[in-house]
Every structure is written in C-alpha cells, then in structure tokens.
Amino acid sequence: MSATGNASSPSGSPSKSSLPPGMVIGPDGKPCKICTAFRNWKPRTEKPKQQTQSSSQGTTTPGQKTAAMMAAFATGTGFASTSQQTTTPAPTPAPVQEQEQEYTRPANCPPDVEQLGSATWTFLHTTAAYYPDAPTMAHRVNMLSLLRALPVLYPCSTCATHLGEEMKTRPPDVSSRGALSRWLCEQHNAVNTRLGKERFECMVEKLDERWKDGPKDGSCD
Ligand SMILES: Cc1cc2nc3c(=O)[nH]c(=O)nc-3n(C[C@H](O)[C@H](O)[C@H](O)COP(=O)(O)OP(=O)(O)OC[C@H]3O[C@@H](n4cnc5c(N)ncnc54)[C@H](O)[C@@H]3O)c2cc1C
Incomplete structure (x- = not known):
C-alpha cells in the first residue's frame, strides 16, 4: 500500500x-x-x-x-x-x-474492499484446488485468461494495479494444480504482507486442507 x-x-x-x-x-x-x-x-x-x-x-x-x-x-x-x-x-x-457505537452494516449492502477480496480469494483458491493435475491446453489458456483479466477488470483499482505489478515480476504458473495453487498463495501472501497480515504457508497439503479437503479432524466433514 x-x-x-x-x-x-x-x-x-x-x-x-x-x-x-x-x-x-x-x-x-x-x-x-x-x-x-x-x-x-x-x-x-x-x-x-x-x-x-x-x-x-x-x-x-x-x-x-x-x-x-x-x-x-x-x-x-x-x-x-x-x-x-x-x-x-x-x-x-x-x-x-x-x-x-460503530454502525452495523446491513447484510445486503454492496461489498467493500475486504468483502470483495475475501470472496475473490475464496473463488480463486477453490478454483485452483480443483484445477487438474495435468491440465489440457484449453484448461491452461482459460486459466491464464481468467488471471490476466484481473489486473484489468478487478473493481478495486488500487488492488488491480498492485496485482498487475506482481504478475509482471511473477507470471502465473498454470502448468499443474499444485503449481497454480502455490502461485496464487504467493500472490495472496504479497497482499497479506502489504496489509500487515499473517502469511500462509504455501504447501499444497496446507492449501488443500484449507480450500478442498478440510482439516484432518473431520470438523468440516
Ligand atoms: C487480487 C486482490 C488484491 C487485493 N489487494 C488489496 C489491496 O491492495 N488493499 C487492500 O486493502 N485489500 C486488498 N485485497 C483484499 C485483501 O486481500 C483481503 O481479502 C481483505 O483484506 C479481507 O481479508 P481477510 O482477513 O478477510 O482474509 P483474506 O485475505 O480475504 O483471506 C481469506 C482466507 O484465505 C486464507 N488465506 C490467507 N492467506 C492465504 C494465502 N496466501 N493462500 C491461501 N489462502 C490464504 C485464510 O484462511 C483467510 O481466512 C485484495 C484482494 C484481492 C483478491
């Protein structure tokens, strides 16, 4: 920021x-x-x-x-x-x-930067978690289009600008499910760092637990 x-x-x-x-x-x-x-x-x-x-x-x-x-x-x-x-x-x-004394916001209000961000990360990490291990050319092309559209279309213009800069230095890796999940995790960590938030450990096992399988204790089953 x-x-x-x-x-x-x-x-x-x-x-x-x-x-x-x-x-x-x-x-x-x-x-x-x-x-x-x-x-x-x-x-x-x-x-x-x-x-x-x-x-x-x-x-x-x-x-x-x-x-x-x-x-x-x-x-x-x-x-x-x-x-x-x-x-x-x-x-x-x-x-x-x-x-x-702070105002409580009605649930049907338009999103702010945090709600939009959280929803977008949920979509992106979940999509990466279900991306094929061996993607076809069509999978790769479509995923690249989706990711490259973000710096152009993401409604938070300042977020989009930061993401575009990050993507220039570290282009998306769509070669496999694991590679894409890790790449997204690093992008998210770049934002976390900028905002002073905790970094996530970008191991596929941890990412799968958070975005696909749930914890081993079965609490999300
Ligand atoms: C592309 C993009 C750029 C953004 N840029 C900005 C910005 O410039 N300024 C700004 O104020 N906000 C920005 N945001 C929003 C910001 O990242 C958060 O979404 C927002 O602050 C809400 O944070 P949160 O604490 O609810 O959790 P979020 O950061 O939304 O994370 C949601 C959940 O993801 C998990 N998680 C956290 N880190 C990772 C990771 N590295 N990999 C996988 N999972 C993880 C955690 O379980 C967390 O609860 C951006 C969002 C996006 C999608």
Missing part, C-alpha cells in the same frame, strides 16, 4: 494527513469506495463523548473530515494526489466503548 501520512501538500490542496484514516485515493485522485474498508468510509454518526468534547474545542472527528472531503469533491475542488494511489494510515483499534 503506498503511503501517506504527513506528506506536504501541493499548493492549495489539503495534506494527505487531513484525509480520514484508512481512506484510499484512486488513480483519479478521488476517494475510491471499493478500494476502502467500509469502517474507514462510513462517517461515524454517533460520536463518542470524548470526541464530541474535543470537536467543540476546534478539532475534527474522522467523520467530520470525511464529510468535508466529500463536500470538496462534490463542489469540484477535489483532493490532489501525488501518486497513483494514496492510503492514509489505518486507524488504531478503537476502545471497546467506541467500537460498540
């Missing part, structure tokens, strides 16, 4: 540090909704007491910043972005009291 934070701003535009925490800016310089986790997008409607107090002292809450930024875009003044994408630092976990 490209960074942000305290970079100085171009003339007349707010600094990156004035963006709401975790908000991702797309290639067009505007906030990218499908690139942003919902918890970092939705302005908080109920403010914790402490924040209400500080806002009366002249500071702004993340929700207020979001609203101000949206207003800037709505009026065409926009937030300038110096790189193709920008992400403000993820917020530190909120205290329990604050978390309890």
Whole structure:
C-alpha cells in the first residue's frame, strides 16, 4: 500500500494527513469506495463523548473530515494526489466503548474492499484446488485468461494495479494444480504482507486442507 501520512501538500490542496484514516485515493485522485474498508468510509454518526468534547474545542472527528472531503469533491475542488494511489494510515483499534457505537452494516449492502477480496480469494483458491493435475491446453489458456483479466477488470483499482505489478515480476504458473495453487498463495501472501497480515504457508497439503479437503479432524466433514 503506498503511503501517506504527513506528506506536504501541493499548493492549495489539503495534506494527505487531513484525509480520514484508512481512506484510499484512486488513480483519479478521488476517494475510491471499493478500494476502502467500509469502517474507514462510513462517517461515524454517533460520536463518542470524548470526541464530541474535543470537536467543540476546534478539532475534527474522522467523520467530520470525511464529510468535508466529500463536500470538496462534490463542489469540484477535489483532493490532489501525488501518486497513483494514496492510503492514509489505518486507524488504531478503537476502545471497546467506541467500537460498540460503530454502525452495523446491513447484510445486503454492496461489498467493500475486504468483502470483495475475501470472496475473490475464496473463488480463486477453490478454483485452483480443483484445477487438474495435468491440465489440457484449453484448461491452461482459460486459466491464464481468467488471471490476466484481473489486473484489468478487478473493481478495486488500487488492488488491480498492485496485482498487475506482481504478475509482471511473477507470471502465473498454470502448468499443474499444485503449481497454480502455490502461485496464487504467493500472490495472496504479497497482499497479506502489504496489509500487515499473517502469511500462509504455501504447501499444497496446507492449501488443500484449507480450500478442498478440510482439516484432518473431520470438523468440516
Ligand atoms: C487480487 C486482490 C488484491 C487485493 N489487494 C488489496 C489491496 O491492495 N488493499 C487492500 O486493502 N485489500 C486488498 N485485497 C483484499 C485483501 O486481500 C483481503 O481479502 C481483505 O483484506 C479481507 O481479508 P481477510 O482477513 O478477510 O482474509 P483474506 O485475505 O480475504 O483471506 C481469506 C482466507 O484465505 C486464507 N488465506 C490467507 N492467506 C492465504 C494465502 N496466501 N493462500 C491461501 N489462502 C490464504 C485464510 O484462511 C483467510 O481466512 C485484495 C484482494 C484481492 C483478491
């Protein structure tokens, strides 16, 4: 994820540090909704007491910043972005009291970057787990088309850009089920690393257990 934070701003535009925490800016310089986790997008409607107090002292809450930024875009003044994408630092976990006040999202809402990502990884890893050990030319061609389409079509543009860069340095290996599963695992690990998440051990046995066979204790049978 490209960074942000305290970079100085171009003339007349707010600094990156004035963006709401975790908000991702797309290639067009505007906030990218499908690139942003919902918890970092939705302005908080109920403010914790402490924040209400500080806002009366002249500071702004993340929700207020979001609203101000949206207003800037709505009026065409926009937030300038110096790189193709920008992400403000993820917020530190909120205290329990604050978390309890957070908005609960209805299940039928459009996906955010996390829901879309999780669903996509599920599809890709499962498809790889059921890919033939000895794929035909048709299998290989179709799998390559599917994977090469992602950097072009994946709705989270910043994710797609990262994936495209990764695929340039490490092209897809569609030569067998094991090779494809490991390649996908490494791609997923590249994202995990970027997001500060735990890496998965890319052994076919582990991947099969997670995406095809379930644990040996039979708990998923
Ligand atoms: C192509 C792509 C690019 C993305 N790029 C970004 C991005 O740039 N920024 C961003 O914020 N989000 C990105 N995402 C979304 C991100 O990867 C996660 O899907 C999202 O943060 C939700 O994470 P999660 O913790 O629910 O688990 P996920 O990362 O969605 O993983 C789902 C499950 O997969 C298993 N798993 C984890 N790692 C591996 C692995 N290496 N191999 C096999 N199985 C594994 C685990 O059991 C895990 O519970 C991207 C998603 C995709 C598909």
